[in-house]
Amino acid sequence: MAESIDESKNVELTDDDLANKSKGQLIKMAGQLRDRRNDLNQMASERASKRDELNAKTREKVDEAQEHREKRDELNEQVQEHKKQRNELNAKANELFDKVDGLKDDLELNDGKSVDELKEEIEDLEFKQQTQVLSTEDERELIEKIETKREQLEERKSKLDQSGDLEDVKEKAKEVRAKASEHHQKVTELADEAQEHHNQMIQAYREADDIRDEADEWHEKFVDAQEAADRHHEDFVRVQKRLREMDKKEEQSREQNREQKAEEAKREAEEIYQSFKDGETLDTEDLMKLQKAGLL
Structure with a gap:
């Protein structure tokens, strides 16, 4: 910041x-x-230059x-899209x-195992049949369970064979969900980038305000120097x-003195001329005075 004007160097009139x-x-x-x-004008010029420099930097920051x-706005538009x-x-x-x-639900695939x-x-039931000693009754029950499970297995496989459309729809649903996730990822990335530009915008405006304040201070200093x-x-x-005015008065005074001296010289010359006409002898100085007065 520029120093204040040294008042002691000012000239008071x-x-x-x-x-x-x-x-x-x-x-x-x-x-x-x-x-x-001249010193103050130079000071004012330097301060004006500094002010203008800071104002230019302010505009750059803005x-x-x-x-x-x-x-930021462009990115936010992409975020919305x-x-x-x-x-x-x-x-x-x-x-x-x-x-x-x-x-x-139609294929009852949500029910059962x-x-x-x-x-x-x-496999567990068959392993039990092969490894354990069972009574005739227990073995018959075990065989029936195995048969029942096999029937359930075949029924389940049959339903799955009929569910080709279901798998296609399920796969399509997963693909669509994956594409939605890709767009969600872009939303996150673009939003973060937009926020960064927003933060940089705020920072640039703050810096512009600080520089503008300094420029205003230099302008005040410029005004002080210019006014002085x-x-x-x-x-x-x-x-x-x-x-x-003093020169004019001196010139008037000199002119008055010249006129006064000319008048006195004229009177003296006329007196000398009268003496000459009266027959008095004139010396060289008297003759020069007459000549100067135009009487010879």
């Missing part, structure tokens, strides 16, 4: 100075006023902030999964005017 100081004193004061005015704003597509795809996936559940579970149970320079210039002009 009063009405008393103009009225009472001698010509020599006023000429000296005019020089002091001129030099101080432009930078605006660029981040535009990029991806959100729209994500929501539409999720809605479609939900419809497909509901259709899957409906098909399962799965193929793998039935196979495992059959203008005051010194006005006082310089006042002194110059006073000096011209």
Whole structure:
């Protein structure tokens, strides 16, 4: 920040100075006023340059902030577009999964055990049959259970064979859900990027405000220097005017003296001429006075 004006270097001019100081004193004061005015004008110019430099930086920061704003808004538009597509795809996936559940209900695939579970149970029963000593009654019951499980297994396989459409719908539902997830990922990435540009926009505006505040301070300093320079210039002009008045009075006084001397010389020449006409002898000086007065 620029230092304040050193008031001790300023030149003060009063009405008393103009009225009472001698010509020599006023000429000296005019020089002091001129030099101080020039110094202050230089100071004002430097401060104005610094102010203009800071104002230019402010504009750069504002432009930078605006660029981040535009990029943020552009990204937010993309976020909204991806959100729209994500929501539409999720809605479609939900419809497909509901259709899957409906098909399962139609085929009763939601009831009972799965193929793998039935196979495992059959293997356990067969292993028990092969490894344990059973009574005739127990073995008959075990064989019946195995047969029942096999029938259930065949029934389940048959239903699954009939569920080709279900698998196709299920696969389509998964594909649609995956696409929705891709759009959700883009939403997250673009939203994060938009937030970053938003943060940078805020930072640029804050920096612009700080630089603008400094520029305003330099402008105030410029005004102080310019006003002081203008005051010194006005006082310089006042002194110059006073000096011209004094020169004019001196010239008038000299003119009066010349006229007075010319009148006196004329009277003296006329007296000499009268003496000459009266027959008096004239010396060289008297003759020169007559000649100068145009009487010879």
